[in-house]
Amino acid sequence: xxxxxxxxxLLKSLNFVQGVVEKKNTLPILSNVLLQLKNKKLSIVAxxxxxxxxxxxxxxxxxxxxxTTTSAxxxxxxxxxxxxxxxxxxxxxxxxxxxxKSENADFNLLCLPTDNFPTFADEFKExxxxxxxxKFLKLLNKTKISISNDDTRHxxxxxxxxxxxxxxxxxxxxVATDSHRLSSSSLxxxxxxxxxxxxxxxxxxxxxxxxxxxSSEKIIMQxxxxxxxxxxxxMKLISKVIDGKFPDYKKVIPTNNSKKLIVPSKDxxxxxxxxxxxxxxRKEGVKLNINKDNVQLSVNSANSGEGNExxxxxxxxxxxxxxxxxxxxxxxxxxxxxxxxxxSFKDSVSPVLIQDNSxxxxxxxxxxxxx
Numbered sequence: 001x002x003x004x005x006x007x008x009x010l011l012k013s014l015n016f017v018q019g020v021v022e023k024k025n026t027l028p029i030l031s032n033v034l035l036q037l038k039n040k041k042l043s044i045v046a047x048x049x050x051x052x053x054x055x056x057x058x059x060x061x062x063x064x065x066x067x068t069t070t071s072a073x074x075x076x077x078x079x080x081x082x083x084x085x086x087x088x089x090x091x092x093x094x095x096x097x098x099x100x101k102s103e104n105a106d107f108n109l110l111c112l113p114t115d116n117f118p119t120f121a122d123e124f125k126e127x128x129x130x131x132x133x134x135k136f137l138k139l140l141n142k143t144k145i146s147i148s149n150d151d152t153r154h155x156x157x158x159x160x161x162x163x164x165x166x167x168x169x170x171x172x173x174x175v176a177t178d179s180h181r182l183s184s185s186s187l188x189x190x191x192x193x194x195x196x197x198x199x200x201x202x203x204x205x206x207x208x209x210x211x212x213x214x215s216s217e218k219i220i221m222q223x224x225x226x227x228x229x230x231x232x233x234x235m236k237l238i239s240k241v242i243d244g245k246f247p248d249y250k251k252v253i254p255t256n257n258s259k260k261l262i263v264p265s266k267d268x269x270x271x272x273x274x275x276x277x278x279x280x281x282r283k284e285g286v287k288l289n290i291n292k293d294n295v296q297l298s299v300n301s302a303n304s305g306e307g308n309e310x311x312x313x314x315x316x317x318x319x320x321x322x323x324x325x326x327x328x329x330x331x332x333x334x335x336x337x338x339x340x341x342x343x344s345f346k347d348s349v350s351p352v353l354i355q356d357n358s359x360x361x362x363x364x365x366x367x368x369x370x371x
Contacts, residue, residue, distance in 0.1 A: 001066025001092040032069035148178035155244030162197035199242035257344035259317030275307035
């Protein structure tokens, strides 16, 4: 196996590979990336057994076809330090030695034979759903902030993708919750036949976000029995879905919160950041004392002092004192596109609905804290 490829195109591919391969692995082969030369293309494959990443590079000069696997982390690290646009000459000297030459540098990388590399049946006979790259990325970014880290409830460790209907239109809706907060975002879809609801795992969500952010291609989504496949140009990401039932989230969405607070999103974020500076662990909640035309924010830390600040706001109910986890509130406010954030309250202990007037297809729910 021998080939020449441009450093930049291989590095771009290996960048995505880093998010898939596990650094500490009981199976050494899973730390490796598979390089395969056939049909005038270089294929790059990486997996952690739950996610498989494929890419193809056609701008490659093939001298001899073949395949091998080598450490994804080491190869990535070498390529980052080689100057841009260089030619990389790869040559498989023996079953376990891959030579890499570029300019004046010469490396010999250890390899493992491809026999041990997991193979995957790529069977997706279901419908293809074509999505807008930017809209789907927006949906993932807005919902991923509420994905749970609690492994005991594994069905909350991802985004629940399902079809919803409103005013005779169909939407692909993503919902995530960790039981303290909930995010929902939707995008309109024409053809929704045969889409089975599924829970997309956290790691897949983050991988997908980095792929979508770097590509302008349309995304093709296909669902299988317990897998989902995303295709972006030459790149493919296949992932297992979470086996479990997502809870009926609609029960926790407040429908009769009549007290409305409108406050500039940036002011709220900056103000929380400032008053929370007195708290070292950031677990101490931020208290909001809400009046007709302002909100007084305060954080009181037993160990390090207190911070108070007042910002202008519009509020239509009687005065209200309510507390939140400051990080959760900042996460949500940072996703609001409108210059103002709109919060609807019932009282100081019930769930609060947060809406974005620039994106009617997204909303958030946050539980108050007891302080």
